[in-house]
Amino acid sequence: MGVHGASAAEAGVSTAVATVPAEVRARLTVRFGASAEAWCDALPGVVAELAGRWRLVVRAAGGGGTARVFRCTRGAGGVSVWLKLTPDPEVARQEAAALRAWAGLASVVRVLEDDPAAGALLLADVRPGTTLRQRAWHPEEVAPLLGALRSVPVDGLALGTLAERVEFLFDLTERRVSAGAPGGVTGGTTGGAPGTATGAAAAAAIGRARALAAELADGGPSALVHGDLHPGNVLDGPAGPVAIDPRPSLGDPDFDLVDWAIDGVTDRPALERRIAVLAARVPGSDPERVLAWCRVGAVLVAAPRAAAGRRDAETAFLLELAGL
Structure with missing residues (x-):
């Protein structure tokens, strides 16, 4: 039974919890x-309807650039669950399709529940739920996850191609670089110090990486790719x-190995060692292809960082790997 048309108050959802803060509205508007x-304005009512339909009590809100996420309890037992909503129904549909394809994996x-038309997914809680970004992690512990993700059948999955995904990422990178530094990756000029890049150099590096990504995406194997698999999107679970x-x-x-290869790495030997460890433990992976994807990823990660003025050893190495 649903509560279609119910207000947030009628469904027991605090309007304050479901209201989207101004800074989050701004990020969502940039992305969508x-x-x-209008989606942000309507969100309290949508949350109320879903809370009634899925028997939820909304406890807290979070999320930012692509979705709003609500910590909820469900049913008489008060089981912890997460309600996730995005302004783009297609994003929700694709996420639900992938999660259902991986349904047999504990990882x-x-x-x-899902309602793609409403841009909504209801997700199980994961305990303890800390991200790997919050602690030291080791390639050996993530290798089973990376192997499992590529192991499921893909026949009949209605998803876009990785080539389309990386084109989107390059478009997004160009917008971020432009917004961060109108004059170039760092706002500098020709002849800048090492670790800086002019607008022309950044554009050339992005163009080279875009071409390499297209070649890799068109010539490789085909599996279900997570597409945003970094330590902030992996949680500590019970197993x-x-x-x-x-x-x-x-x-x-x-x-999907790129973020695990480059995270925290500050020189080429360390990168090659990390790739070797991962490739030895992830069935079907190719260290040469992983390194090539890392060159692509270096541009996608480092160019926006540098445009925003970030100066650290990891970013400097990624700029070097990217040819910037």
Whole structure:
């Protein structure tokens, strides 16, 4: 039984909890366009309807650039669950499709309910739920997750290609670089210090990486790719790491190794050692392809960082790997 048309108050949902803060509205508008404003205005009512339909009590809100996430309890037993809503129904549909394809894996969060038309997913809780970004992690502990993700059948999955996904990422990178530094990756000029890049150099590096990504995406194996698999999107679970928040596509699964290869790395030997450890433990992975994808990833990660003025050893190495 649902409560279609109920107000937030009628459904027991605090309007304050469901209201989208101004800074989050701004990020959602950058990502989804002007229509995100109307979505934010309507969100308290949508949350109320879903809370009634799925028997939820909404406790707290979070999320930012692509979705709002609500910590809830469900049913008489007060089981902890997470309600996730996005302004783009297609994003919700694709995430639900991928999570259902991975449903037999303990290393992926479970989707309990979904309503793609409303941009909504109801997800199981993961305990303890700390992200791997919050602690030291080791390649050996994430390798089983990386192997499991690529192991499921992809026949019949209605998802876009990895080539389309990386094109989107490059478009987004160009917008972020432009917004961060109108004059270039660092706002500098020709002849800047090492670790800086002019607008022309950044554009050239992005162009080279875009071409390499297209070549890799067109020539590799095909599997279900998470697409946003970094330490912030992997949680500590009861039996090991658990992946959340996919941006799924079909294509070369070695793409999912990139963040694990480059995270915290500050020189080429360390990168090659990390790749060797991962490739030895993830069935079907190719260290040469992983390194090539790392060159692509270096541009996607480092160019916006540098445009925002970030100066650290990891970013400096990634700029070097990117040819910047």
